[in-house]
Amino acid sequence: MSGASVRTCIVIPIYNHKDAIGGTLARLAVHGLPMFVVDDGSDEATQAVLAQLAAHYAEQMTLLRLPENGGKGAAVMAGLRAARRAGYTHALQIDADGQHDANDVPAFLAAARAEPDAVILGRPVYDESVPKSRLYGRYVTHVWVWIETLSFTIRDSMCGFRLYPLDAVCALIDSVRLGTRMDFDIEILVRLHWRRVAFRTVPTRVTYATDGVSHFDVLWDNVRISASHTRLVCGMLLRLPMLLAHKAMPRRTSAHARAETGWWRVAERGSRLGMALLALSCRFFGMRFTGLWLHPIVGYFLLTGRDARAASHRYFAHLQHAAPDARTPRPGWRSAYRQMLAFAQSGLDKLAAWSGRIAEDDVVFDEPAAFEALVQSGRGALVIGAHLGNLEMTRALAVRNGHAKVTAIVYTEHAKRFNSVLSTAHGDFAKRLMQVSDFGPETSMMMKERIDAGELLVIVGDRVPARESGRTADARFLGATAPFAQGPYVLAHALGCPVYLFFCLKERDASGRARYRLYFEPFAERIALPRRERAQHIAAWAQRYASRLEHYCRKAPYQWFNFFDFWARPGKATTEGATPGGNDVRA
Incomplete structure (x- = not known):
């Protein structure tokens, strides 16, 4: 897939965020992208607000309703499937509570056009509003994800601001039973990594409102996330020979992505x-x-x-x-x-x-x-x-x-x-x-x-x-x-x-x-x-x-320390392994 053929929409799962959703949609609407809002069994007051917003953004917003609350993961998967059925190639997931900076949408879109087959992850940049328990508690999950993938590629597995290539994601959610609540965001990334999907990160500002509504259940969601990590660690052990082999094998990358990846986009490695x-x-x-x-x-x-x-x-x-x-x-x-x-x-x-x-x-x-x-x-x-x-x-x-x-x-x-x-x-x-x-x-x-x-x-x-x-x-x-x-x-x-x-x-x-x-x-x-x-x-x-x-x-x-394809030209696809003498130079 080339960057020119990328068709992106926005998927927003919502559950009882009636006060925040209006501002979130207003900040997203200016980017001109179609929006799929998935109501995950919200109360009547939130349903009424969503109905008004659907009428206001009639040309841009599609409202999907789930009959009962199934969890964030269930709502996101419903939105992703609907987006793919509608003919979109990519979906930008963002939370309804307004904590993510909608001004960063163009950065996600540019990253997807540069590498259409990659998942584009938000890397949170927090201000003073972040609760310290959440800030430091996230690293427990990060460490487990690094173990489960044998990689530091996924820098933040819990940020709800991310862009998915729909073909790869829908193939996964249609073939594997994933967690349907707060464990979804973590599990889907690990399993996509196992399938050798590429990941790129975009820094994005995250703000926690003092009067914000959180649906994270400290007890049961932590139990679900722990259970998910247990399954993923077992899955990693079963896949260990394959994962180790993958580290020695080149990841399949499109010719367009290779041509668009200039040396300045290659991230500095090492901490x-x-x-x-x-x-x-x-x-x-x-x-x-x-x-x-x-x-x-x-x-x-x-x-x-x-x-x-x-x-x-x-x-x-x-x-x-x-x-x-x-x-x-x-x-x-x-x-x-x-x-x-x-x-x-x-x-x-x-x-x-x-x-x-x-x-x-x-x-x-x-x-x-x-x-x-x-x-x-x-x-x-x-x-x-x-x-x-x-x-x-x-x-x-x-x-x-x-x-x-x-x-x-x-x-x-x-x-x-x-x-x-x-x-x-x-x-x-x-x-x-x-x-x-x-x-x-x-x-x-x-x-x-x-x-x-x-x-x-x-x-x-x-x-x-x-x-x-x-x-x-x-x-x-x-x-x-x-x-x-x-x-x-x-x-x-x-x-x-x-x-x-x-x-x-x-x-x-x-x-x-x-x-x-x-x-x-x-x-x-x-x-x-x-x-x-x-x-x-x-x-x-x-x-x-x-x-x-x-x-x-x-x-x-x-x-000579130029560790990128020096002979490639940005914007022009090159044949993998082509050399003057016709040698195969694939690693």
Whole structure:
């Protein structure tokens, strides 16, 4: 299914919420979606209110009545079945009591269009109105769900604001007997996960009204939820071999979803707590001991990171096609593990560099003349790097030792948990870190002052802009055409400054000692982009960069850390496993 064919409606179960339902419908109606309101055996007063609302929203609202109260799950299932019979492909479930923010509806719809086969879950963002017993009590269920699915994919299993793909959901509710009350929301997600349905989350504000009506029966609903978890744990144990096998097998994903999933949508993996524990281990036990922990951690992410594993497989397949010799790693589990391990080790090295645990002689220049001449001149410059090796560690050493003013231009939102850990290692981490969403006129003006002050602005050239509208130029890279961002060359043209390429690779010297070697090379004294031939000039600069990047990828094949389909283009479906040589690169 493509995003263009998504037809969404809203399903609202209600039981005796006569005072809140009017406001809830008013806030939802502005989005123009059809609404199925399912009356779960409400009292006469609520029925009267619903009748009035059905007349008021006659063109938009369908009222379904259940003869007696069957529970929230029963009402939701009735609404989902009715929506599918009416020809809708997706249904947005939301509670009737008004605690969910209807302004977030567009975010759910956008997520569904980006990945139509996924369940879109609301991740509650609470204010001070949330009862602490509910806030902390939810984590009991969350932990059980993580055990039942052997996964942290379902971050919140109790939020009543979610969007379902109806084909998958109705196939489940028509074949399995599910809980019909408050246990429904939990059980359906676990069973959908067992069926390998994908999940995505959308943060949404949740507010608890002081005079709100809750139908949660503290005794009996907790008994039902406990019984449900008992059944689900037993089901997990029966399915254990299959669930473990699923962790090693790629999840089926539509071509549209693969094409629409840009690198900026790939969520940062790992918890801040886990990263902080590694930082503490590094501090108290040293780098060598902490490095041992990386092996089981990387093993876990290798098994559970299907998309990253598949992207690694594609990269090594392209690399092997471009450099078919015995020294080129072959695509497979071993090469993916070594690449992910190198990535984890680079993160540990960044932490060590910012905390002063890496000596200056652990980093050496391959040829320092160009860098030394630039620093002595006092001129600012634009430095284009890549997600190859460890540029961040170089910035840390520059800041700590005062050699040069180095500012990184980054998309920090994509790794904010890891960046927060690095910021605790050194107070200057965030001072020379600039977050941007794209390179345009405003960005150029902001950076011009820094260049004039003699700073080195470091950006990467191997990531397309973090939005679909960002402009790219095609270049040949590892034997195939790939999109490269135009931003670095447009920015260099606007700044009118020298441009250099910079790569920092971890290599072993003649004695076997591992060191970071810096490659700093002139790229252009100035990049000019004539108006009439602008596109051709940008493409030529992008190709020059891609050629140098390919050179260094061959030099350090395990140290390129782009764990997404680099050759894919947003909005264009790609054939799974297609490579220049026709190799199958599926993980």
